[in-house]
Amino acid sequence: MIELIIVRHGQSVGDIENRFEGRADLPLTQLGKDQAQKLADWLSTKYKFDKIVSSPLSRASETAKIIGNKLNLDISLDDRLMEYNKGVIDGLLKEEADKKYPIPEGGRKYYERIEKGESLIDLRARAEEFLAELVGNVKKDNVDKKLLIVSHGSLISQLLKSFLKLPMDSKVHFSTGDTGVHSLKIYNNDRIVITTNMQQHLL
Template sequence: MATIGLIRHGITDWNELGKAQGVSDISLNDLGRSQAKRLGRRLSQNEDWDMLITSNLKRAVETARIIGNIINRPISSIDDRIREINWGRNWRNLELGIENFENVSTRGLDFLEDIERLYKNKRVLAVSHGALIGLTLQRLLPEEFQTTYIENTSLTIIRKIKDRWRCQLYNCTIHLK
């Protein structure tokens, strides 16, 4: 069975301003880079990961590169399925073009099922986004996750054991303390 570590990207200026980024391609800020380095150091100390996959958005790719440099793993692939929800244009005022939450969680679930099927007995890190991770967890384990909040550079670890997904670690940011 694959072990999958879901990581939310490091913080950006837009995160600090409370602006929804969606698919806007925003880079990490200095704090976000520092957060990624801290998580990379944590992951290099007591955990061995086989692969690193990331969303195609800059903030996730940058987070993955920083972590990968520290844990000595290159980015194995970039997967659009784990990119952030598309909030559409001017979504707060017009509610036009927003991606359906069910579609977001379906993308996330399809990604997890593929990773579990293709990389049995591997430990895979996936750098993604808060809404994608949260909505996927709510779909995957609805009894456990009726609501979610995913911190920047948090680590959530899930595994599929006997055809049932289980969350071993949720939204852990001990590396930021």
């Protein structure tokens, strides 16, 4: 059996400044650090992980390190877990980005890239590759594993779509709040969703 706990980072500077974050490497706020510590405390009472894998962007890796310190686990970084690369608008205030680079009428198609960015297909491909490799390695070792993944909202949504084998043009979306927790299991060939966007540790 494979158990995957997927979490979003805590509140970041980009969140409170209303910026497009993407690849802009903006750190956690103090509240974000506090949220990560609360998550770490809660996870320590619920799970014993074999491994923590995180996006290298600081808002995610900071969150992962806070959890790792609590659980006494090292962090592995994986570029495939980075947020959706929105190119020229990353780091811009959303109001500024809307003026400089307005969304085309009817929206961008999932195969279209914003300048210097990636398409939704590119994002989905990263999620698919990461998940397939993860599951393949665990099945090859033929042992039960509990894995913690720390990433970002858009990439997490694509991981969940990949997990559920939803088509590229699916209109299903998954919300993830600050340090929101998604719990998934793979047992034989069954894929089981336990919880999505759980935030009881913040109460």
